Amino acid sequence: MLIGHQPKPFLLAVEALTVSFDGFKAVNNLSFYVEENEIRVIIGPNGAGKTTVLDLICGKTKATSGSIQFRGKELTKLKENQIVQTGVGRKFQTPSVFEDLTVFENLEISYPRGRTVFGSLAFQRDDAVKQRIEEVAEMIFLKDRLDTYADQLSHGQKQWLEIGMLLIQDPELLMLDEPVAGMSVSERAKTAELLNRIIKDRSVLVIEHDMKFVEDIAHKVTVLHQGQILSEGTMEKVKNDPKVIEVYLGH
Amino acid sequence: MIITSRFFNRSELIGFVALALVLVVILPLSLDVFRLNLVAKYLTYAFVAIGLVLCWGYGGILSLGQGVFFGLGGYCMAMFLKLEASSVENTKIQSTPGIPDFMDWNQITALPLFWQPFHSLTFTVLAIILVPGLFALIIGTAMFKRRVGGTYFAIITQAVAAILTILIVGQQGYTGGINGMTDLRTLKGWDIRPDHAKIILYFFEVFLLFGCIFIAQFIRLTKLGRILVAMREQEDRVRFSGYSVANFKIFAFCMAAIFAAIGGAMFALNVGFMSPSFVGIVPSIEMVIYTAVGGRMSIFGAVWGALLVNFAKTGLSESFPQLWLFGLGALFIAVVLAFPNGLSGIWADYVQPRIDRLLALRKSKSGSPWAGNSVADGAPAE
Numbered sequence: 001m002l003i004g005h006q007p008k009p010f011l012l013a014v015e016a017l018t019v020s021f022d023g024f025k026a027v028n029n030l031s032f033y034v035e036e037n038e039i040r041v042i043i044g045p046n047g048a049g050k051t052t053v054l055d056l057i058c059g060k061t062k063a064t065s066g067s068i069q070f071r072g073k074e075l076t077k078l079k080e081n082q083i084v085q086t087g088v089g090r091k092f093q094t095p096s097v098f099e100d101l102t103v104f105e106n107l108e109i110s111y112p113r114g115r116t117v118f119g120s121l122a123f124q125r126d127d128a129v130k131q132r133i134e135e136v137a138e139m140i141f142l143k144d145r146l147d148t149y150a151d152q153l154s155h156g157q158k159q160w161l162e163i164g165m166l167l168i169q170d171p172e173l174l175m176l177d178e179p180v181a182g183m184s185v186s187e188r189a190k191t192a193e194l195l196n197r198i199i200k201d202r203s204v205l206v207i208e209h210d211m212k213f214v215e216d217i218a219h220k221v222t223v224l225h226q227g228q229i230l231s232e233g234t235m236e237k238v239k240n241d242p243k244v245i246e247v248y249l250g251h
Numbered sequence: 252m253i254i255t256s257r258f259f260n261r262s263e264l265i266g267f268v269a270l271a272l273v274l275v276v277i278l279p280l281s282l283d284v285f286r287l288n289l290v291a292k293y294l295t296y297a298f299v300a301i302g303l304v305l306c307w308g309y310g311g312i313l314s315l316g317q318g319v320f321f322g323l324g325g326y327c328m329a330m331f332l333k334l335e336a337s338s339v340e341n342t343k344i345q346s347t348p349g350i351p352d353f354m355d356w357n358q359i360t361a362l363p364l365f366w367q368p369f370h371s372l373t374f375t376v377l378a379i380i381l382v383p384g385l386f387a388l389i390i391g392t393a394m395f396k397r398r399v400g401g402t403y404f405a406i407i408t409q410a411v412a413a414i415l416t417i418l419i420v421g422q423q424g425y426t427g428g429i430n431g432m433t434d435l436r437t438l439k440g441w442d443i444r445p446d447h448a449k450i451i452l453y454f455f456e457v458f459l460l461f462g463c464i465f466i467a468q469f470i471r472l473t474k475l476g477r478i479l480v481a482m483r484e485q486e487d488r489v490r491f492s493g494y495s496v497a498n499f500k501i502f503a504f505c506m507a508a509i510f511a512a513i514g515g516a517m518f519a520l521n522v523g524f525m526s527p528s529f530v531g532i533v534p535s536i537e538m539v540i541y542t543a544v545g546g547r548m549s550i551f552g553a554v555w556g557a558l559l560v561n562f563a564k565t566g567l568s569e570s571f572p573q574l575w576l577f578g579l580g581a582l583f584i585a586v587v588l589a590f591p592n593g594l595s596g597i598w599a600d601y602v603q604p605r606i607d608r609l610l611a612l613r614k615s616k617s618g619s620p621w622a623g624n625s626v627a628d629g630a631p632a633e
Contacts, residue, residue, distance in 0.1 A: 058491060084493035096488040098481040105477050110492045114474055117502045120494075123474040165492065 009072065011036045011203050012057070012173055017066035019056060026052045028227035030066070034173070039204045041214045043238075044224035045248050050207045051093065053224070054175050057205075058090040059083045070173065085115070089171030093178050093207075095158035099151035103142050103161060106150055107133045110165035132168060140164035140194065156187035160194065167198055174198070175205045180213055192216055211249075223248060258468065262603060266551035267464075274457045284446040291453045291521040293561035294460055295321075298514030300542040300553035301460075301467050302507030307539070308547030309476060310503035311483030312400070316408030317511045317538045319415050320383040322530030324512025326419075326426070327382055329525035330366060331375040332435035332443075333427075351432070357424030366425075372439060379516045380509055387508030391501035398497075400486075409532050416531040431526025435519065443520060456517045460554070463510050467550050470506065479503055511538075540583045545593050552595025559594070 012034040019027045027049045034040050042050050055061040057068055059080040068075040075083050084090075098106050111132065114123035137143045140160040145153065150161060159179060166174055179195065180188045192213060195204075199217070208214050214221065214235065221238045223230040225248070231241040238244055259267055278290055299317050306312050337351045345355040350362050368374045390411065394404055419426045427433070435443065442448055470476055478499055482489045490496050519525045528534065537560075545556020560582070568575040590596055 060487070060491075079495070080490045081493050081495045084491055090491050092487070096485045098484055098488065100480050100484060101477055106481075108474065109478060109481055109489070112493060115493050116495075117475065117498050120475040120478055120499075121470070121473050162488075165488075169493065 010034060010069075011038075011071060012205075013067075013069040014053075014057070015067050015069070017053075017056060017063055017068060019052060019061060019064045025227050027056065030224075030227065030229060032222055032229065032232065034203050034205060036203055037201065039199055039206065039217055039219045040222060041206045041208055041218040041220075042222050042224060043208065043211075043214060043248065044230070047226075048224040049227040050224055051177055052227075054090060054177055054205065054207065057083075057175065058088060060090075081115070084169065084171075085112075087172035088175065089166040089169050089173070090175045091162050091166055091177060091179065093181065095155065095162050097150045097153075097158050097161045097165070099149065102147050102149055103137065103153070104133060104146040106161055107136055107164055107168050110168045112169050136164045136168045139167065139197065141190065156183045156191070159183065159191070163191075163194065163198070171202065173203045173205065177207045178209065179206065180208065180210055188213070258472070262599070263468075263551070266549075270551055270554060271461070274460075275454075279450070279453070284449050287453055288449045288521060289561075289565065290558070291449070291456055292518065293558050294456055294554075295514040295518040295521065296538055296541055296561065297460060297554040297557040298463055298517070299507075299511040299538045300545060300557045301463050301550055302510030303539060303542040304547055304550050304553045305467055305470060305479070305510075306503045306507035307542065308549075308553075309471065309479040309483065310500060311479075312500055312504055313402075313405045313539070314408045314504065314507065314535075315405045315532070315539060316410075316412040316535050317507065318530045318532075318535035319408070319412050320387060320508040320511035321515035321518070321534070321538070322415065322419075322525070322527070323383040323386060324379045324515030325519045325525040325529060326432070326515075327369070327375055327378045327512075328516035328519035329432040329435060330369040331372060332438065332519060333432045334362075334366065334369055335438070335440075336434060336436040351427070352434070353427040353430070353432070354424055359424045363425055379512050383508045383512035383515075384505050387505045388501060391504040392497075395497040395500040395504075400500075409535070412530060412532050412535045416527045419527040419530065427526075429527060431524055431528070432519075433524040433526075435523050438520070444523065449521070452517075452521050456521060459513060459517065463513065464550055464554070467506075467510070471550070475499065475502070537579070540579060540586075543583060543586050543593055546595030546598075548592055549595030552593055552598070555594055 010033040014033070015031045017027055017030045018025060030049075030053065032040075042053065044050055052061060056063050057075065059075065059078060063076050066076075070083075070086055070088060073086055075086070075088070078086070098109065101109070108125065108129065111129055113129070114120045133146070134143065137146055140163060142153075142157060142161060142164065145157070150158065153161060163176070163179065176195075180191050183191060188210075195217060206214075206217065218235050220233065221235050222232045223238055223241075223244050230247065231238050231244045239249065274294075279287060282290065299321055303314070303317060306314060333351045337349065339349040342348045342350070342352065342355070345352065347355055347360045350359065354362070369378070390408075394400075394407060399407065420429045422428075437443060443452065478489060478494060482496055482499060486496055489499075515525070515529070518529065541557040541560050542553050543556070544560050545554065546552030560579070563582075564575060564579070567578055586593055592599070
């Protein structure tokens with residue numbers, strides 16, 4: 001394996017990760033490594049365990065065995081909010097924004113300050129906060145919707161808002177679960193543009209089915225099948241892998 | 252951008268002025284002392300209702316056991332008052348003078364250790380806040396850290412209410428049992444029973460109530476208030492934004508407990524006794540109904556809910572004692588089905604827009620500011 005002669009430490013090292021739900025191994029002895037500033041896309045058929053892998057990394061699901069190291073820190077022992085504070089951000093498949101709050105307030109909650117009970121009581125909406133929120137709002141095409149309640153946004157706008165909420169956390173590792181699913185063609189193009197802008201200076205782990213989109217952004221692709229890695233490498237390599245064509249791309 | 256730095260927005264200001272007018276001017280001028288004392292009793296539930304607005308309305312944590320905290324606050328206050336009423340002089344006919352009468356009836360011959368510090372008023376005041384606060388902290392930590400929430404949490408709070416009632420009734424010698432602590436007389440030598448004391452206590456209670464309203468409003472306006480709302484809808488998103496959801500729930504639950512306890516303590520002072528019938532499941536559910544009727548998202552609405560439901564309860568149960576409980580049940584169902592935001596929701600949806608339109612009309616005619624008229628129209632209508 002690579003471990004012996006790695007040029008620099010990996011940002012994320014997943015090793016021998018296994019999770020079993022009542023005996024069913026959704027993720028089975030999985031190992032993969034993500035480098036700094038790498039954009040990694042995970043693809044695979046339904047039920048391959050893609051979302052479960054993200055759940056394991058962000059702490060939503062507890063691993064049965066194996067290790068997840070982020071900058072040398074063992075994530076499997078941390079709570080979800082502690083994992084976020086080490087610099088891992090996660091976007092869910094369905095847009096999960098706070099619909100009873102405005103776009104501004106949604107972003108403000110994600111601003112990484114005053115995260116304790118008393119910190120949030122003392123939190124002041126100062127210029128630094130406002131400025132950063134406006135900056136991010138502009139990036140996610142919602143600059144003039146800051147006072148709109150999130151339940152009035154379209155599906156695509158909600159997805160953008162959630163991406164913005166991650167962006168304002170400024171995570172070193174960004175995990176996105178199907179960021180363009182359910183979007184219109186024009187929204188999809190805009191999202192690709194947005195993602196290309198925000199993935200600079202950070203590592204990104206993306207789950208996506210849209211192959212054209214994958215080709216556009218991926219540095220490296222990991223194909224999962226039944227909780228295990230079927231193939232890994234550049235898009236070119238993966239696309240021509242006969243095993244991948246058989247279980248996934250051929251359909 | 253509409254970012255209000257004001258403490259109350261316009262309609263909240265109207266709500267505040269209307270409530271202050273009713274509680275400080277209209278009711279004291281129009282009611283006799285007996286009825287005013289009844290209002291004081293109703294208002295003790297308003298404290299609980301304000302706590303439930305934070306905890307249930309904002310945080311989404313339904314507690315069906317607020318009677319526990321109301322009771323703990325009430326009993327702390329009652330213990331102090333009972334000790335003062337049980338001076339050696341007052342109790343010289345007992346076989347052990349100087350201890351509360353119910354202890355003497357239960358063959359207890361010395362004041363139990365946990366009663367001793369309640370000789371001190373300072374300790375009592377601290378205990379009214381800290382005992383329920385710590386108890387809520389323990390329950391909250393045990394439940395929320397394990398991610399017990401929703402219906403399960405509500406059922407557990409009910410169980411706690413039932414357990415505490417059984418404990419109080421069972422430990423008759425230490426608690427006064429089913430009869431509770433009666434015959435409370437003086438506070439630091441000041442008789443709490445005559446009419447003028449009732450009036451002073453009423454105003455003191457209204458003062459505390461506004462204190463709690465301000466604290467609740469302050470919390471609501473901080474980022475913590477918005478995190479509570481966020482948590483109610485998307486708990487996971489809050490968690491994955493780097494917050495410990497459990498800690499925020501514990502905070503909301505503790506605040507609700509402390510508000511309830513202040514209400515309980517005022518109950519003991521105003522009504523002059525405390526008993527387990529204000530601790531159990533039924534009173535706890537009634538407290539949730541007050542909040543639901545008033546509007547669980549509105550601090551002022553909750554106060555109106557507590558007042559109006561209790562007025563109705565007194566009125567109806569005086570004339571149709573058997574019908575009252577059915578009425579209460581029907582009211583709850585009606586509110587939940589038809590008006591999920593209670594009276595304050597009706598106000599915001601139907602009354603407020605009309606007032607606004609009227610004012611806009613008047614403003615365009617004369618250019619006069621909005622204040623004044625709406626307050627006078629507003630208060631009784633709600």
